[in-house]
Amino acid sequence: DAKTTQPNSMESNEEEPVHLPCNHSTISGTDYIHWYRQLPSQGPEYVIHGLTSNVNNRMASLAIAEDRKSSTLILHRATLRDAAVYYCILRSNTNAGKSTFGDGTTLTVKP
Amino acid sequence: DVKVTQSSRYLVKRTGEKVFLECVQDMDHENMFWYRQDPGLGLRLIYFSYDVKMKEKGDIPEGYSVSREKKERFSLILESASTNQTSMYLCASNSGAGVSYNEQFFGPGTRLTVL
Secondary structure: OOOOOOEEEOEEEEOOOOEEEEEOOOOOOEEEEEEEEEEEOOEEEEEEEEOOOEEEEEEOEEEEEEOOOEEEEEOOOHHHHOOOEEEEEEEOOOHHOOOOOOOOOEEEEEE | OOEEEEEEOEEEEOOOOOOEHHHHHHOOOOOEEEEEEEOOOEEEEEEEEEOOOOOOEOOOOOOEEEEEEOOOEEEEEEEEOOOOOEEEEEEEEOOOOOOOOOEEEEEEOOEEEOO
């Protein structure tokens, strides 16, 4: 299975943009890139996903490198409520939709 | 509001007990999943089910079994609980078996302690 690599932790100031990187050098052509986040004492929640093109939604933007070996989750204006663990995962048609979550990146937002 | 609910937020059991963790989703999803989450190990998939009465092993199925008798309910069973099964257990569901881009919806988790 293709793996992802993320930094263990990152810090941001409130109301500033945050760029969370993810490396997935062994990604296959059918793998979708998904991002989830987990707030304290809660289950993970979906943030965004993409295949090849950059994606935007109300929560964040996803920038995917042209060779798809890396991606970046962008929070345009971090708030204190964005403090969470962010997971970058790959999902493929060949494994019935199951996902493997790594350790993720713990984002701290400072007021 | 879509929901995945788990029967307990906190559970304390003794070694050797049989433990049932229940998960219910109200979204008519085909797929349901059980994960455990441990510090430094991320979320690891235990079992998943893509249809009623169907089950597939995940990455760490040893010591666990599952049951899916109804589409909305997926149960995780610890036949004889051991201390190394102390963990946070998370249930999730999504639609469309094999469709890779569908988001998963997670429950709030059950923190199980085995003494």
